Amino acid sequence: MLADDQALVRGALAALLELEVDLTVVAEASRGDEIVAVAERERPDVVLMDVEMPGLDGIAATAELRKALPDIRVLIVTTFGRPGYLRRGLQAGAAGFVVKDTPARELADAVRRVHQGLRVVDPALATDSLVAGESPLTARETEVLKAARGGGTVAVIAGTLFLSEGTVRNHLSSVIGKTGARTRAEAVQVAENNGWL
Structure with a gap:
């Protein structure tokens, strides 16, 4: 399932993933507050989740989805590779976090690995997150x-x-x-x- 507020991005991701013989896009959502309902109806194995969406951001939507449907795995795919997003996304229950400029083959492999129960994190972003540390704000x-x-x-x-x-x-x-x-x-x-x- 693809969750992204930009139709062009969803279309591009769907086209790339559909080229893989073992991957099928079964549903799409354009708003964070639609994700749980669509996932309950379509029961995807993995949701590719954007961070910045209307209605509910992808990190909050990840937490809601994991609470409602804990068997569904979440791979956050975002333009904004910010250390705080990585940390918050993983805390919300995401199994992976990659940036949108990840090559298509690597993205498909990330989907497979997340589906297998593994954790996938962009290495450069993981390093940045460790260096930046946690948010100092209460x-x-x-x-x-x-x-x-x-x-x-x-x-x-x-x-x-x-x-x-x-x-x-x-x-x-x-x-x-x-x-x-x-x-x-x-x-x-x-x-x-x-x-x-």
Whole structure:
């Protein structure tokens, strides 16, 4: 099953995988919040999951899919080879993580290996992940920074998260310090580039 919000990417992946005699694409989904329902209906062995999709991101969708259908294996295939995405994807239950510029033969082999119960991780990304380490942000700091992405005021963020304005300011200050940023917009950028959001 292919889960990607870009029809052209899904089509290209389907065409490449259909060239393999032992692989068949049985279903597609374009939104993260559709994946469990489609998988329940079609029962694929492996889902190739993009990270950035509308409705629900691929990492959260992986966690939901693994909870609902634990026998289905997930291979995250993304343009964004960020260390934080790798770590979060594996924690959500993905069996593999590769980037979209992986050669077709290697992608097909990754699908087979994941189906066999093995773990497949892009070696360069695994190295980057080890060097980068875990996100320094707490769960609450991550939540506040996600809310700050849109550029809203402290009051808007506080209202959205049901926190006091002082608490939001404290969390944003902490995030700026931990990311080495000068502004919250820069902190958002740093966190996104590392896959922490």
